[in-house]
Amino acid sequence: MKKIRWGLALAGMFVSSHVQAISLDDIQIWTGSGTNRAALVIEWNSPLIFNQTSVAAPVANKTLVWGYRFNGPAAGTQMFNAIVAADPRLYAVEHIDPMFGTGVDAIGFNLDGSGIAGITDGTVTDHSNAFTNGVLMDASLNVDGAQSLNQGDLFWSGHYGPYWQLWNELGDNGGFPSSPNRGTNEYWNGDTYAQGQWSSAYYGLDYLPLTNGSWIGFSVSADGYPTNNADPNYETELSVFNNDEQAPPSPDGNYVAYVCNTNDFAVQIINTTNIEAVSPYNNPAAVLGLPTLQFLDPYAGGVTNRVSIIDDPYNVAPDGSDVLTEITAGGEITVMLGRKVYDEPNNPYGIDLIVYGNSFFWSLSGISGFVSDGTDLNAATFKSSAIAGHSATVSVSQDGVNWYTYTNTPVLFPDEGYRWDDTNDSWTAEEMNPTKPINPYLYTNNFAGETVAGALDQFVGAAGGTGYSLHASGFPWIQYVRIQPAPGTYTVIDAIAAVNPAVVGDALSIAPDNIAAGITNLAFQEPDNADENLISVNFGFVSGVARVSTVSLHEFSAFGPVAGNVSSAYQITLKSAANDSAVAFQADVGLRAGDSYTGNGSDLRVYQWCGTNWVSQPFTFNAANGEAVVAGATNSAAYVISQIVPPRLSIQTATNGVAFQFAPVPNCVETLERSTNLVTWTPVCSLTARDAPSETLQDTNAPAGPAFYRLELNVP
Numbered sequence: 001m002k003k004i005r006w007g008l009a010l011a012g013m014f015v016s017s018h019v020q021a022i023s024l025d026d027i028q029i030w031t032g033s034g035t036n037r038a039a040l041v042i043e044w045n046s047p048l049i050f051n052q053t054s055v056a057a058p059v060a061n062k063t064l065v066w067g068y069r070f071n072g073p074a075a076g077t078q079m080f081n082a083i084v085a086a087d088p089r090l091y092a093v094e095h096i097d098p099m100f101g102t103g104v105d106a107i108g109f110n111l112d113g114s115g116i117a118g119i120t121d122g123t124v125t126d127h128s129n130a131f132t133n134g135v136l137m138d139a140s141l142n143v144d145g146a147q148s149l150n151q152g153d154l155f156w157s158g159h160y161g162p163y164w165q166l167w168n169e170l171g172d173n174g175g176f177p178s179s180p181n182r183g184t185n186e187y188w189n190g191d192t193y194a195q196g197q198w199s200s201a202y203y204g205l206d207y208l209p210l211t212n213g214s215w216i217g218f219s220v221s222a223d224g225y226p227t228n229n230a231d232p233n234y235e236t237e238l239s240v241f242n243n244d245e246q247a248p249p250s251p252d253g254n255y256v257a258y259v260c261n262t263n264d265f266a267v268q269i270i271n272t273t274n275i276e277a278v279s280p281y282n283n284p285a286a287v288l289g290l291p292t293l294q295f296l297d298p299y300a301g302g303v304t305n306r307v308s309i310i311d312d313p314y315n316v317a318p319d320g321s322d323v324l325t326e327i328t329a330g331g332e333i334t335v336m337l338g339r340k341v342y343d344e345p346n347n348p349y350g351i352d353l354i355v356y357g358n359s360f361f362w363s364l365s366g367i368s369g370f371v372s373d374g375t376d377l378n379a380a381t382f383k384s385s386a387i388a389g390h391s392a393t394v395s396v397s398q399d400g401v402n403w404y405t406y407t408n409t410p411v412l413f414p415d416e417g418y419r420w421d422d423t424n425d426s427w428t429a430e431e432m433n434p435t436k437p438i439n440p441y442l443y444t445n446n447f448a449g450e451t452v453a454g455a456l457d458q459f460v461g462a463a464g465g466t467g468y469s470l471h472a473s474g475f476p477w478i479q480y481v482r483i484q485p486a487p488g489t490y491t492v493i494d495a496i497a498a499v500n501p502a503v504v505g506d507a508l509s510i511a512p513d514n515i516a517a518g519i520t521n522l523a524f525q526e527p528d529n530a531d532e533n534l535i536s537v538n539f540g541f542v543s544g545v546a547r548v549s550t551v552s553l554h555e556f557s558a559f560g561p562v563a564g565n566v567s568s569a570y571q572i573t574l575k576s577a578a579n580d581s582a583v584a585f586q587a588d589v590g591l592r593a594g595d596s597y598t599g600n601g602s603d604l605r606v607y608q609w610c611g612t613n614w615v616s617q618p619f620t621f622n623a624a625n626g627e628a629v630v631a632g633a634t635n636s637a638a639y640v641i642s643q644i645v646p647p648r649l650s651i652q653t654a655t656n657g658v659a660f661q662f663a664p665v666p667n668c669v670e671t672l673e674r675s676t677n678l679v680t681w682t683p684v685c686s687l688t689a690r691d692a693p694s695e696t697l698q699d700t701n702a703p704a705g706p707a708f709y710r711l712e713l714n715v716p
Contacts, residue, residue: 021178021250021423024213026580027067028253028551028571030558031086032079034071038214040083041065041179042107043248044154044257045429049223053161054145058154058220060257061429063248064109065179066090068210069557076168076208076216077102085133086555091116093136093143093157101206104164105143106136106157107218110150111259112527113505113552117150119157125149144224152259161224166201166208167217167247170194174211182247184425187222190245196424198247217248250423254549255461256505256527258433263338265289265434266496270400270480274331280316281326281492284333287483291356291434291463291495292323293417300370306427307417309464310380310452311371312360312389313494324358326492332484333493334400340477341396341498343470346523346533348502349514351437351467353396355483356494357412359389361447373427377420377456382447387411391486392493394468396478404473408486413443415464415494422453432463435500440467441513441545450578458577460509460547467499503527504534504570507549509577510542510585524550533625535570536590543584547577553638559609561667563716564642567594567604571638586634590627593641597626603645605715606630609638616716644668644715651709652696659698662711664689669714672697674707681710 024037042065044058066087068079084090093106106119116128121142127149130136146157158164169176176197183196193200198217201208208216222244265288272284292313297305307313317323327333341352363384367375389411395403419430438459443466447455470478485491502508504524514520524535535550553569556562562569570591576583593604601621606628607614617639619628628641647662647670664670671686684699699709 021181022065022253023178024067026253027065028573029087029553030067030069031082031555032069033557034069036070036210036212038068038070038074038079038174038210038212038216039065039179040068040079041215041217041248041251042109043217043219044109044156045220045246047162047220047223048244049162051161051226052144052224053158055157055161056147058156059152059259060154060431062154062257063251063428063430065251065253067558070210074210076205076210079210079216080104080205081133081135084135086557088116088134088554089113091131091134091136093119093138093141093146095137095139097204100204103204104166104218105159106146106155107164108148109154111152111154111257114150117148117153119146120149121145121147154257156220158220158224162221163224164218165221165245166205167198167219168201168208169215170197170199172199172208174213176213176215179250180215180217180247182249182424186426188245188247195245195247200245219246219248221245249421249426249428252419252430254507254547255433256503258431258435258461260290262289264498264500265338266335266481267338268336270334270336272331272333274328275333276326276328276490280322281324283322284325286322286325287333287335287493287495289495291415291417291465291497292317293431294318295323297372300372303372305373307415308377308452309414309416309455310361310364310375312358312414314358324492324494326490327483327485328490329485329488332482334480334482335496336400337479337481337496337498339498340479341470342477343473343475344499344501345471346501346525347499348437348508348522349440349467349519350469350471351440352470352499353468353481354434354437354465354497354499355392355394355412355468356415356434356463356465356497357390357392358492358494359387359412359414361414362386362388364452376425377452378422378425380452382450382452382455385445385447387414389414390491391489392491393484393486395482395484396468396470396473396475397480397482398475398478400480403482404475406468406472409466412466413438413464416456416459417463419461420453420456422457432459433461434463434465434495434497436462436502437467437499438462438464439509439511439514440517440519441511444513454578458509458545460507460577465497501525504550504552507547509545509547510539511545512542515539515542522548532592533590533627534568534592535572536627537572537587538590539585539587541584541586545577546574546583546585549573549575553640559638560613562607562614562640562642563667564605564644564665567597567641567643568592569638569640573636575636584634586632588629588631589633589639590629591639591641593626593628597643601628603643604628605642605644607640607642614640614716644713646713647711649709649711654698657698657700657702659696660709660711661694661696664692664695665713665715666691668716670695670697671712671714672699673710673712674699675710676703676705676707678708
């Protein structure tokens with residue numbers, strides 16, 4: 001099979017708009033208090049050389065960011081430890097160096113939200129109870145051989161092997177309202193110890209003073225310390241160590257990292273007919289597993305290229321393995337997936353299955369020569385939405401005998417392997433999610449005039465491909481998929497994937513076209529329990545294509561005190577998918593009250609943060625699914641569901657009068673009142689309750705005769 005290439009002349013000047021680096025105002029998770037703000041950026045990335053280590057590569061490449069508020073003198077250690085203590089998903093292993101102070105050996109992040117799982121080196125194991133405020137110090141732990149007990153965590157550990165390199169903003173004087181830009185150079189400058197606006201920190205965390213607008217970054221070094229000069233790889237390791245360090249990229253903040261589960265893809269070939277006879281497209285097994293991420297491009301001198309929507313997979317993988325299967329006219333291929341695929345209306349856009357081929361957008365300006373990894377996606381611009389690719393007829397079955405066949409798809413939609421960093425004009429190592437469908441409006445969207453980077457922003461972390469809903473089939477689930485070309489032609493298949501639900505922490509997009517087509521509801525589920533919807537956003541109107549981002553809130557230092565006992569809390573943010581500008585919308589927001597809540601909603605309050613205070617919102621409650629629904633939301637906001645449990649008074653004798661002890665409702669004014677006739681009540685004293693197990697109010701002027709007491713609760 002031949003691949004057609006176009007050499008395109010450089011177009012004239014044009015303006016390219018794309019997403020800017022994440023700013024302090026965009027950060028959703030904060031801790032600390034004060035008027036100054038600083039930020040922590042952590043990138044889990046694989047080292048280039050795994051020397052002096054047996055630590056497994058991170059399950060995904062992902063960059064996350066947290067914010068820290070403070071007044072007065074503060075240092076990097078203070079911020080790092082405060083953030084680790086505040087976010088129960090984040091944990092670290094530290095040591096104290098006599099010269100450089102606090103050092104960080106391991107950082108983990110629990111992707112499914114179930115808390116610290118613990119760390120082991122195979123001999124020494126530290127469970128969560130060994131951590132203090134998320135930090136472990138254990139000199140007996142071999143950090144160059146450590147693993148997280150929860151294998152799904154983002155995790156890296158190293159001291160002599162590839163280690164956590166520390167960065168700070170260039171100049172170390174703060175004043176950066178947005179994340180430092182690491183520039184267009186692939187690696188740091190070893191002479192100046194800088195990369196773009198990042199600087200490799202010369203001293204440790206203890207010696208990094210914070211000022212307003214300070215940024216501290218962590219990324220995994222290219223390799224560990226080379227110690228054996230007799231090792232044949234010594235010079236290579238030394239070269240990498242000296243020159244190939246990478247500062248963290250601009251945090252995306254839009255979607256959760258993808259962690260591979262091979263059962264989400266085709267795992268077995270059941271039947272084939274009329275498969276292409278010529279290598280490398282004659283291997284049916286090439287459709288098994290994940291979509292292709294990289295391939296060898298013989299037209300560009302055999303270099304390795306990333307798969308993108310303008311550079312489709314073909315030829316072979318970098319290791320020489322086959323990546324595509326061609327089905328010739330009249331042929332077919334039938335596969336079994338590694339798990340049942342269910343008709344799930346809460347899947348993104350109702351899509352349950354994705355098929356990947358080797359299509360690509362070909363009508364471009366702003367580039368010259370062959371498309372490659374060196375092509376600037378911020379400059380490459382679509383002249384039209386023309387796609388070069390192949391049609392496919394997809395059928396699904398429960399048993400491999402009874403089939404439902406979809407209408408032939410004229411051209412499978414292009415796919416994308418990795419995230420492009422708009423701000424740094426460069427690729428990241430962060431894989432797009434092949435089990436997350438793109439918004440169906442993209443299938444008919446007119447991309448003419450848009451940059452490739454701007455189009456990819458609208459993928460919101462999805463890997464492309466063409467999605468199919470099982471609802472039309474009538475099957476509650478399927479496990480077999482058959483692919484055929486349209487009559488008289490051939491098709492090319494890369495992979496077949498089952499869709500996973502979107503989880504809280506992820507993001508999806510919504511467009512006016514979706515609402516017109518009846519796709520109005522976006523659901524975000526519990527990371528470790530896909531049967532539980534935590535957030536649903538049912539749109540009635542949206543003014544443009546919007547990215548809907550979600551995050552679960554664990555602490556409220558960025559807000560005001562919350563009345564009552566917090567049952568659940570979330571932040572929902574809508575911005576333009578193309579440029580982060582505001583969009584107008586109207587939606588009903590559904591929020592699950594929490595795993596432990598079993599009431600009927602009468603003791604709940606829903607609060608929305610309005611910039612200066614929490615405002616109680618009217619809501620309806622569905623006891624069947626534990627969901628509180630706020631109708632007609634029109635603003636991005638943080639929401640809290642709080643349970644108000646009326647306190648019960650426990651009378652105690654006091655030296656002067658009587659005292660009453662009770663379990664308070666936090667942040668509510670609670671007033672002790674007295675009556676002698678149960679008709680007229682007199683306020684005795686009051687307090688604004690703390691988040692404490694008990695409070696006491698005392699009547700120091702109790703009457704000599706009988707008296708009645710009650711506690712009035714003022715709930716905002």
